[in-house]
Amino acid sequence: VTPYYANGEPELACEAIKITVGSRPAGAPKYIRRNIAEMPPGHPHLKTYQEGVRQLKALDVAEPDNPFCWSKQSQIHGSGKCQHSFGQPNLYFLPWHRAYLFYLEEAIRTVTEREDFALPYWSWTQHPKIPKAFLGGETNPLWHSNRSIDPEETPWVEATQQRQVEGIQDNIAFGPFSRGLERSPHNFVHSGIGGDMQDPVSAASDPIFYCHHANVDRIWGEWNEDPDPQRGSNPNTQSWKENFDVPYTAHFFTRDKEFAEVQNRDLSSTRLPKLDYRYDTQKEVLETEELNSFQAKTYYVQEGVDSLTFSANTITVANTNTVIERRINVTNPRLFDYIEQASRTRPEQNQLRFVKVLVEGMKPPAGDPLQIRIFINCEYIDIDIPTNDPHYVSSFSFFESSKSEHQHHEGHQDGYRFSIDLTETLRKLRGTDSFPTAERGLDIQMVALPGNAEGAIRQYQPGTVKVGLVIAKAFLQ
Numbered sequence: 001v002t003p004y005y006a007n008g009e010p011e012l013a014c015e016a017i018k019i020t021v022g023s024r025p026a027g028a029p030k031y032i033r034r035n036i037a038e039m040p041p042g043h044p045h046l047k048t049y050q051e052g053v054r055q056l057k058a059l060d061v062a063e064p065d066n067p068f069c070w071s072k073q074s075q076i077h078g079s080g081k082c083q084h085s086f087g088q089p090n091l092y093f094l095p096w097h098r099a100y101l102f103y104l105e106e107a108i109r110t111v112t113e114r115e116d117f118a119l120p121y122w123s124w125t126q127h128p129k130i131p132k133a134f135l136g137g138e139t140n141p142l143w144h145s146n147r148s149i150d151p152e153e154t155p156w157v158e159a160t161q162q163r164q165v166e167g168i169q170d171n172i173a174f175g176p177f178s179r180g181l182e183r184s185p186h187n188f189v190h191s192g193i194g195g196d197m198q199d200p201v202s203a204a205s206d207p208i209f210y211c212h213h214a215n216v217d218r219i220w221g222e223w224n225e226d227p228d229p230q231r232g233s234n235p236n237t238q239s240w241k242e243n244f245d246v247p248y249t250a251h252f253f254t255r256d257k258e259f260a261e262v263q264n265r266d267l268s269s270t271r272l273p274k275l276d277y278r279y280d281t282q283k284e285v286l287e288t289e290e291l292n293s294f295q296a297k298t299y300y301v302q303e304g305v306d307s308l309t310f311s312a313n314t315i316t317v318a319n320t321n322t323v324i325e326r327r328i329n330v331t332n333p334r335l336f337d338y339i340e341q342a343s344r345t346r347p348e349q350n351q352l353r354f355v356k357v358l359v360e361g362m363k364p365p366a367g368d369p370l371q372i373r374i375f376i377n378c379e380y381i382d383i384d385i386p387t388n389d390p391h392y393v394s395s396f397s398f399f400e401s402s403k404s405e406h407q408h409h410e411g412h413q414d415g416y417r418f419s420i421d422l423t424e425t426l427r428k429l430r431g432t433d434s435f436p437t438a439e440r441g442l443d444i445q446m447v448a449l450p451g452n453a454e455g456a457i458r459q460y461q462p463g464t465v466k467v468g469l470v471i472a473k474a475f476l477q
Contacts, residue, residue: 028284029270031277033218036120036211037127046133048117052108053207054141059111067253068107070205076100077204081251084200084399085182091175091235092246093182094220095267097213102267102275103252103260104210110255118277121214124189125162128154134208144206148194158373158387159188159395167424169223172231176419177223183418186216187397191371200399218279221270225282234268241265336438343426343435355422357444371397371449374420377434381445390428391445394420 039046059069066072076082083096105119122131130151134142149155158164164184171177189197189212196202203209226232239245243263252260266274271286278284342355375381378391387395396418429435436442 029276029278031116031118032280033118033121033214033277034280035123035126036133037122037131039120039133044114044116045118045120048108048112048114049120049207050133050141052112052114052117055111056107057141067257068111073104073107074202074204076251077209078201082200083246085179091178091240092243092264094178094217095264096246096248096251098217098220098267098270098275099248099252099260099262101210101214101217103254106255107253119214120211121218121279122208122211123215123218124156124160124185124212125165128157128160130193130208131211134211142207144196144208146195146202147197147206147208149192153192155192156185156188159184159397164395165219169219169226169231174234176421178220179419181216181219183396184394186212187399188371188395190399191397198399203399217270218281221279221282224269225286234264241268336436339426339436339442342423343430355426357420357422371395373447373449375445375447376422376425377429377436377440377443378445379434381447383447383449385447390432391425391434393422393425396420 034043034045036046036049053070056068056070056073059066060071063069064071077100081096082100083090083092085093101119105117108119109115109117120133130149134140134144135151136143138145168177168180168184171180190203191198193206193208196206197209197212224232224234234240241264248260248262250259252262254260262274266272269275270277270279270282339355373385373387373395374393375385375389375391376393378385378389381391385392398416426435433440
């Protein structure tokens with residue numbers, strides 16, 4: 001099924017879905033990844049992770065050419081091989097990082113000779129504070145000197161709380177699910193911890209990186225096993241399964257220190273033979289060994305797009321946060337009829353309608369952990385409005401290198417692009433004076449939050465930021 005893309009922009013609608021689930025791996029996986037925040041100091045997986053990191057760091061001095069040494073492992077991510085949505089959507093973000101974690105896990109099993117080791121994850125939803133396992137100073141191999149965050153602070157909590165994660169998991173298509181997981185909780189934790197973690201070049205030098213990404217991987221694994229047949233399926237295209245666009249050649253090392261041959265088809269479920277692990281939040285054994293094959297077809301109908309351009313003037317973000325507010329000048333009167341209809345449909349109904357905006361051209365300060373909150377039609381908008389306000393839509397952050405020459409900058413010189421779903425907020429506002437109508441209009445309000453450096457003054461350039469309003473109707477059969 002080929003989706004209809006409004007104005008040729010795939011970000012204005014969810015991807016079409018054509019899925020054959022086929023056979024699911026049966027039996028209990030060999031390894032179980034557990035929450036590091038709930039591990040006592042003597043837990044064998046925690047002790048092995050500490051010992052493994054200690055030995056890999058020691059190889060930096062003893063055998064600097066050994067591909068297992070800590071600096072070379074972190075450079076796999078920092079050299080530009082890592083997959084992120086830098087400006088453009090990237091459907092390789094989740095599988096690439098799953099492979100990255102797996103081969104680090106294999107390296108630790110090799111150097112420690114602990115074949116039962118499973119990489120821990122950090123559930124920042126259940127335990128927002130940095131776990132004690134990563135504190136304690138230089139005597140702890142998991143401690144890292146270059147973090148900007150105070151251990152008692154949790155600046156990422158608005159993006160990592162349960163309702164935000166569940167909202168991401170409600171996506172029926174892989175693309176919106178992956179991008180939502182990346183741009184919000186993933187990016188917020190990177191920018192919130194700061195220091196090396198806020199820069200893709202250096203992020204993987206901090207041992208907390210791998211447990212952070214293990215939690216991202218856990219959320220993907222749970223989404224894959226959602227019992228709702230409308231959700232949880234990865235792309236079924238040959239190009240995605242076999243990495244036509246991004247072959248992982250010379251990215252990872254096997255236990256024999258040879259380049260690994262791995263494709264997304266090997267990484268699409270944690271229960272596949274190559275990986276053979278699950279998280280302690282997943283069932284030990286799936287209830288059914290095989291699900292009936294099915295197809296979900298998604299059709300999109302664009303009824304109107306209105307756009308506006310924000311000022312390209314530079315905005316100074318100092319100690320006070322900045323609110324950017326613009327109103328969409330609607331030229332299609334039918335648009336608000338569709339907004340009204342979308343606010344009445346529910347996710348469990350067969351016909352779904354989505355109202356989305358496309359924000360593009362956002363250019364944050366280089367290396368600065370700027371965060372953006374989106375609201376609509378809030379009459380009392382200011383920097384202190386909480387994220388549980390009914391006008392709140394979503395938050396996103398940025399994860400990019402401060403080193404302008406680094407490869408991560410390629411492909412997004414024109415700024416970042418975000419597709420944001422307004423539908424759930426519209427449902428909350430239905431029946432109130434804030435609900436968008438032809439008379440009331442639609443205000444897209446952005447609150448720009450400075451990063452974690454108190455008192456810093458930095459320049460934020462929105463660039464050419466377009467907000468397009470699109471109605472998408474999805475029929476699932």
